[in-house]
Amino acid sequence: MNLLSGAFDWLADPAQWTGPNALHVLLWQQLFYTLVPVAVAAAIAVPLGWAIGHTGRGRDAAVAVAGAARALPSFGLLVLLVLVFGVLHKPEAAVVTFVILAIPSLLAGAYAGFEAIDRRVVDAARAMGMTEWQILWRVEVPLGLPLLVGGLRSSVLQVVATVTIAAYVNLGGLGLPIITGLSLRRYEAVLGGAILVAVLALVLDALLALAQRAVEQRGVRAGRGEIVTARPETDSATATHPG
Amino acid sequence: MTWVLDNLDLIGTLALDHLRQSVVAIVAGFLLSLPLGWVAWRYRLLRGWVITVTGLLYTIPSLALLMILPVVAGYPATSETNLVIALTIYAVAIMVRAVTDGLDSIDPAVRRAATAVGYGDGRRFWAVDLPLAGPVILAGLRVTAVSTISLATVGILVGVTNLGYLFTNGLQRRIVAEVLAGIVAVAVIALVIDLLLMVAGRWLMPWARRTAGRRAARTAEAAS
Numbered sequence: 001m002n003l004l005s006g007a008f009d010w011l012a013d014p015a016q017w018t019g020p021n022a023l024h025v026l027l028w029q030q031l032f033y034t035l036v037p038v039a040v041a042a043a044i045a046v047p048l049g050w051a052i053g054h055t056g057r058g059r060d061a062a063v064a065v066a067g068a069a070r071a072l073p074s075f076g077l078l079v080l081l082v083l084v085f086g087v088l089h090k091p092e093a094a095v096v097t098f099v100i101l102a103i104p105s106l107l108a109g110a111y112a113g114f115e116a117i118d119r120r121v122v123d124a125a126r127a128m129g130m131t132e133w134q135i136l137w138r139v140e141v142p143l144g145l146p147l148l149v150g151g152l153r154s155s156v157l158q159v160v161a162t163v164t165i166a167a168y169v170n171l172g173g174l175g176l177p178i179i180t181g182l183s184l185r186r187y188e189a190v191l192g193g194a195i196l197v198a199v200l201a202l203v204l205d206a207l208l209a210l211a212q213r214a215v216e217q218r219g220v221r222a223g224r225g226e227i228v229t230a231r232p233e234t235d236s237a238t239a240t241h242p243g
Numbered sequence: 244m245t246w247v248l249d250n251l252d253l254i255g256t257l258a259l260d261h262l263r264q265s266v267v268a269i270v271a272g273f274l275l276s277l278p279l280g281w282v283a284w285r286y287r288l289l290r291g292w293v294i295t296v297t298g299l300l301y302t303i304p305s306l307a308l309l310m311i312l313p314v315v316a317g318y319p320a321t322s323e324t325n326l327v328i329a330l331t332i333y334a335v336a337i338m339v340r341a342v343t344d345g346l347d348s349i350d351p352a353v354r355r356a357a358t359a360v361g362y363g364d365g366r367r368f369w370a371v372d373l374p375l376a377g378p379v380i381l382a383g384l385r386v387t388a389v390s391t392i393s394l395a396t397v398g399i400l401v402g403v404t405n406l407g408y409l410f411t412n413g414l415q416r417r418i419v420a421e422v423l424a425g426i427v428a429v430a431v432i433a434l435v436i437d438l439l440l441m442v443a444g445r446w447l448m449p450w451a452r453r454t455a456g457r458r459a460a461r462t463a464e465a466a467s
Contacts, residue, residue, distance in 0.1 A: 005316060070386070071433035073393040074424040075400075079410045083419050157301060164304035168400065169414075178307050182401065187314050194307030201302035 006188035007195060021176060030173040030200060037098035038156055045103045049110020054136055066104035074101050074162050082169050094166050101162055102155040109151015113144025146214035153208045160201045219225040246420040258428050264428035265392045268327045272334020273384060280342020300336040305329060305394060307402045321402035330395060334387045341383020345376030378451040381444040385437050392433040
């Protein structure tokens, strides 16, 4: 408990909130290195996942790629990319690392959302004369959204916790007090940094949970009853570890 | 490439350490998750609580957990125990949800039928519930295994030696081949374990390939 109160004292100390490494600056860095890679990953993975879900083709390849991406250690990847890109391009190295971390959950969320839709709904839409494009945008995308947002939640959680290791290659973020605390044996700074990461993660997750609920209602209204998505909780359950 | 050939012994030793640390954590996480997941599934009131707590575990950065646990529990940060316990905690965070979801995926009619033909609670759990939940639990276990193996590398930052050593050492000495060798070794170990789990699943649950459980398992696996 001394450690915990020490951590809160450390967080409350005005000295932590001034200067180039002020906690709010680190918080923004952490947020930046979370949101930018997730946005890039979404731009790649969502259209791809939708294409797989709509056509039903390429699923096995996607599962294989996602599995392989998950097996890559983010820490090692970050170090490798820093060495390959050069010291001047560390931010790019970090973004690429976290994009790769975010892709599997988003990709799976996108196609699993389509797969969870009752085939009869899609067939009915086709029978009513909807074009493939209309089926995609007016049936599959809205009904698949809850699982997609579930995938987004998993990837945001993974990335926001993993961005901590960016401090190891001097990119700042909330990992900085954790890493410096590590070498200086200042455990209250380690715990204080961890608390801030957890708070940031919980806030982001709560926002996305609200978004998930909002799109779910839309899905239920569009589909009535049992047609709705498979249990969206499943995805966040089986996500990969934070870093 | 020369670096790899010159250091095959080192890579082999580190890979064995890595495998030992990860496997202990995966097995421990799996064994702990079965009762926890069952409790969360069986008692509605506890469910929200268990899911929230395991969700919270999830948001703790591994680096911080590896530093804080030894201070709280009183063992050295550089010990393998420290890494194994931290990895077990993350494994539990994933697996509890998988066990609960797996038990949820069983058709209640099947459970009532088992009760009707005379299965008691305990026997029904082992003979009916657990096998039927198997495919979803296995999907969760595979994700847990792969991510535990890849996460274990962070242990080197608190001084627990495993394949992560190749990353820190490679960065200091600026040897790209060393870092790359570490990544490849981790990925190979993860994919081999994943394959073994998949084969074990097919052998233990031959029915899963044909029934509805498969679809649920695939969705769970896919959406992870």
